[in-house]
Amino acid sequence: MDLSLPPASPATAEGFLRRPLLDAHGALQGYELASAGGRQTARALLQQADLPQLAKHRLLVLPATPACLDDLPLDQLPPEHLVLLVDTPAGDDPAEIERLLPVLAALRARKVRLAFGMTALKKAYSGWLGLAHYIRVDLAALAPQRLDMVVSFITRQTPAEAIATGVHHAEQVEQLRALGVTLFQGDWFSRPSAKAKGVIQPSQGVLIEMINLLQRGADAHEIAPLIKRDPSLSFNLLRVINAASNGFAFEVTSLQHAVMLLGNKRLLRWAAALMAQARAPGAAPALAPVALTRGRLMELLARELLSPQDCDNAFVTGVFSLLDALLDMPMADALGSLALPEPVADVLLRGQGLLAPFLVLTIACENHDDAAFARAAEELHLTGAQINWAHLQALAWADEVSTGW
Incomplete structure (x- = not known):
């Protein structure tokens, strides 16, 4: 198999970003995908050649504007693994809401899952709510005192599951789980716990x-x-x-x-x-595929630019960038027990060195960080098409390896 990056082109697609989607036990259920800069939606993302491989085992959440819903290339993916995160019409236009209702119903009839944001909880969208599989609850946009009420409405008054976004602490997961939230997005799982014991298994x-x-x-x-x-x-x-x-x-x-x-x-x-x-007890199972994806993505991005030895170091750097969470201890303590190549330690301890921009780009792909993605891609002279290719290859490889063990 040819694993070299595709050649750069002045007319390449934008790079895409992802957010892991986890259940309450920290197991990986899928990914939310979006383009860097947010200008591409479901139609463009569905045309990524390697997406069907990724959709075999995971949910894929793709952003969908009202304008793109009528003509989506849906035949590439198993419909039951496709989730369309549908934007509500500008200004809550009643005519557009009504026009889209049969379109959404037809998508649901094809077994495509539909997700809406909290705007869809308005009375104007009562017809949409009966079609919803998921409602996203954005913790950053919701006053804490309203959280219980909003989640209660979703779980009791709609057929939808609640997805909490912006979750940064394990305590939030427990609170939300008690309220009935079943799916989570955020970086809480990739940090050492607040009571990190630092015991090597x-x-x-x-x-x-x-x-x-x-x-x-x-x-x-x-x-x-x-x-x-x-x-x-x-x-x-x-x-x-x-x-x-x-x-x-x-x-x-x-x-x-x-x-x-x-x-x-x-x-x-x-x-x-x-x-x-070999993660610490209580650590999220999602750490394994995410760490493996980081390692493989860094390796593939480095292949056309660095030596074979540096590519090996790139893989180790990507995997060990989550070593603090895997061992449940601060990164300095985690690395203190390991004799690592200097280029790896430079990145993980000091954020510098030859491999640093590769790690920045890799984490930006995972965190929907448009600005960091753009800076690192420019520094490395990589196009969106090259990054997309490596990104999808890394996701598929990590999925295969982590499910095979």
């Missing part, structure tokens, strides 16, 4: 020890006995080395042989990816 400890050995240039005779201490690591390594994609004509049954065949660079990547899975 046994599986994490083995991986940390392995990473440190690899950084010292240890050979298979030292690394294989360490892997044997954790049966799940042993099984995973042999599964990886015997995968059809490696092309070996024989089955590898010896851990020492597997370590020799993979080599230290690939073992470091493997250990970093496994660290994303």
Whole structure:
């Protein structure tokens, strides 16, 4: 498979951004997608070539203006995995509200899910509410004393589930869950908890020890006995080395042989990816696919611009940018136990170095940060089409890896 970035073009699409959509247990349910700058809506996003692969397992929430609802290319995606976040008409125009009612009903009849913002709770949209699958509750735009009333109305008076946006703390999740909110957007899951204990779990400890050995240039005779201490690591390594994609004509049954065949660079990547899975107790399951997406996206963006060694470091940087949340401790403490390449530590501890703009761009893609996205893309001389390609490849890869473990 050719994994080089597509060539730059003066007429490329805008880059797209995403927000993870999580349930109350912190498991990833889907993504809300939007274009950088907010100028493209569902029609343009539906034309992304790799979107169907991503929609196999996740909900995809796409912004939809009233003007684009009549002629959407819906055949590319499973309709039950597509959510249209429909804007309300400007000025709550009664004629436009009425005109769109049969359009929305036809979309729902095709099993497309419909989502509306809090504006749709106005009396003028009473006909729309019966078609809603989701209502978004924007915590930043809602007075705290009105939260209970709004969520209660959604859950009791409409067929819709409530999606809370702008959630920044685990305590908010518990409060909202008690009120009946089922889906959440925000960055609370990617931070260490308020009561971070900083206790390394046994599986994490083995991986940390392995990473440190690899950084010292240890050979298979030292690394294989360490892997044997954790049966799940042993099984995973042999599964990886015997995968059809490696092309070996024989089955590898010896851990020492597997370590020799993979080599230290690939073992470091493997250990970093496994660290994303070995999260602290209570940490959100979504951390794994999000961390893996960050690593893969940074690696793909770096491929045309940096050396192979720097690309490996880009992958590790992306995964370990969530190490504080994965280990539930401050980043300085988390990195203090690891011997990491200097370029990785430069970015994660000091926000500087060759890989810094790649991490800025990667996080901007995840947080709907238009300004940071534009600055980093310009600094790296990457077009929207190039970033989109890498972004979708990274999402699909992370989804496949995280669901396969």
